[in-house]
Amino acid sequence: MHYDALVIGGGLAGCATACYLAEAGLSVALLERGEINRGASGQNAGSLHFQLEHRLIHHADALADELQHYVALTQVAIDHWRGIEAELESPLELAMHGGLMLAETDEDIGLLERKAAIEQAQGLEVTLLDAAQTQARAPYLSPAVRAALYCPHEGHCNPRLLTPAYARKAKRLGASIVTHCAVTETRRQGNRWRVRGALGSGEVCEWTSDVLVNAAGAWAMDLGRMANLHLPVFPVGLLMNVTERTALFIHHLIQHVGRRLSMKQVDDGNVLIGGGWSARLPQQHGQWLPGRPQVDMAALRANLRTALAVAPGIESLRVLRSWTGTTGITPDQLPLIGAVSRAPGYYVAAGGSGFTYGPTYARLLSELITRGEASHSLAPYSPDRFAHMNMFMG
Ligand SMILES: Cc1cc2nc3c(=O)[nH]c(=O)nc-3n(C[C@H](O)[C@H](O)[C@H](O)COP(=O)(O)OP(=O)(O)OC[C@H]3O[C@@H](n4cnc5c(N)ncnc54)[C@H](O)[C@@H]3O)c2cc1C
Incomplete structure (x- = not known):
């Protein structure tokens, strides 16, 4: 045929x-x-992260030209997402009510400022918030959060x-x-x-x-x-976790500029926690196999500790399920x-x-x-x- x-x-x-x-x-x-x-x-986290991610901003020098282009493309992607449910004639549990990229240390704040400059130069709508402004917008965050970059378009969709x-x-x-x-x-x-x-x-x-x-x-x-x-x-195994349901209290996509974290609460009340923590890819005779990666308990604990450090309100929530997936990364x-x-x-x-x-x-x-x-x-x-x-x- x-x-x-x-x-x-x-x-x-x-x-x-x-x-x-x-x-x-x-x-x-x-x-x-x-x-x-x-x-x-x-299998993914469903995050619509329009801000430059942790993994990219840490290589901003090597990728200077490419990141400018990447951010410019982001505006195209934002417009596309805004119309996607109508385009596909399907409800997709799409939420785009804003995201915060957090900073806890001086180094983090420096990265946020640098990131904001790259993003604003390409017209991406991001606002740098100090500690008080961050608390006012997101009172569920720990006082350890000293600044945040807010992007009103970020959110999530059901994968x-x-x-x-x-x-x-x-x-x-x-x-x-x-x-x-x-x-x-x-x-x-x-x-x-x-x-x-x-x-x-x-x-x-x-x-x-x-x-x-x-x-x-x-x-x-x-x-x-x-x-x-x-x-x-190259294949990379990644981890995700979801907690039991609770009343809605996290109203943003949460990411961290210096630590691996993505967190969001979906409309049903479950909190999804991930952010690039690894899972072990299956291997045979020195070759990666396409099966499900294994949960790495040390990575799982570190992922949850990171989430807890910035959102103490999740402490009492039980993790319902952890799962893994395989994504591809280029050099x-x-x-x-x-x-x-x-x-x-x-x-x-x-x-x-x-x-x-x-x-x-x-x-x-x-x-x-x-x-x-x-x-x-x-x-x-x-x-x-x-x-x-x-x-x-x-
Ligand atoms: C745990 C996790 C969390 C993530 N979180 C996010 C996130 O929040 N936001 C974000 O933007 N991205 C995220 N990603 C990345 C994102 O999910 C991937 O970049 C994206 O889904 C890749 O889509 P794809 O269609 O290229 O690959 P896939 O969805 O993996 O599809 C590839 C398909 O090809 C098929 N295939 C392979 N070989 C053959 C063959 N020989 N013949 C026929 N079929 C074949 C496979 O069976 C598979 O179905 C995450 C990824 C993971 C694993």
Whole structure:
């Protein structure tokens, strides 16, 4: 069967890209080895963090130019999120009533000031609050919090709802979604891509396409290898926790500029706590395996202690569940979005804060594919920045 585009991976990146390509009139099939939304896209914290994260601001010198572009793209993502429930015609438990990035030490405050300068220069709405202003806005925070950067657009969305909503819309627009189909081979033949996949039944199927989109998340590198490409996306195991329900008292997305923390309370009253604490990836014979990472109890305790230090009101809450997921990280922490020049018709959408930016990356990538140019440049994220890794790949 021939399609204009084959998209591999049924997470947010894949489902949203398939949806926008179908909307643009392309014939599209999406191939997913398991079920839709069972990877990082369905396991994440659901934070819409539009402020530069802890992991990025600590490398602000090395990433100076890229961060300017990143912040400029944030405004595009904010506008996109504001209209997303109408666009997908689905309620997504979306809340965008503001986020606070906290500082406790002089060093933290210095980082916040630096971050505010980068963000404000690109027009992102952020306000630096001193201790009293922070307490007035968020009385549930500890007096140890000495300053905070407030962004009125931050918030959260239910990760169990977003990707399925894209998959449903993609189907309505005529895309074919094939689950339980593990792609095992991708080959360039003439001016087409030839893709083989093993169905759950054991049957092997073959498709051809003009365009191939690698949206395999943390496994984008494995998929790249099938096309004789090095795509540097490395799997990382992450931890999340959720407490029992309580009356609503945390009204913001809470992050910390110097410590790993993300915390929010959803409308049902549960408090979600995460922020980049690690979980152990399964291994066999020195290879990472795609299964669920294991909870690391030391990381779990440290994550909860960090949350408790800034929001003492959570002390009496029982943790209902901790879970893990696997995301993909690149050597420079920026996503890998765009065309691979040495492999005509091959596109990648992987890495980065792929929940917050996933819908926007997918829309821009589909513009690049269908019109040759995206309405907001994706140049800093081009996979070609790692072209040197493929110089000898034949
Ligand atoms: C615990 C955790 C918390 C996070 N919190 C946040 C957050 O708060 N905010 C934020 O912005 N980001 C967050 N992230 C990151 C975000 O979830 C990811 O960047 C994003 O979901 C990646 O989407 P994806 O579609 O690229 O990958 P995935 O959702 O992992 O999808 C990739 C899919 O590809 C499929 N696949 C792989 N290989 C093959 C193959 N050979 N054949 C067929 N299918 C294949 C997989 O089965 C999988 O379904 C978090 C991640 C984790 C793990």
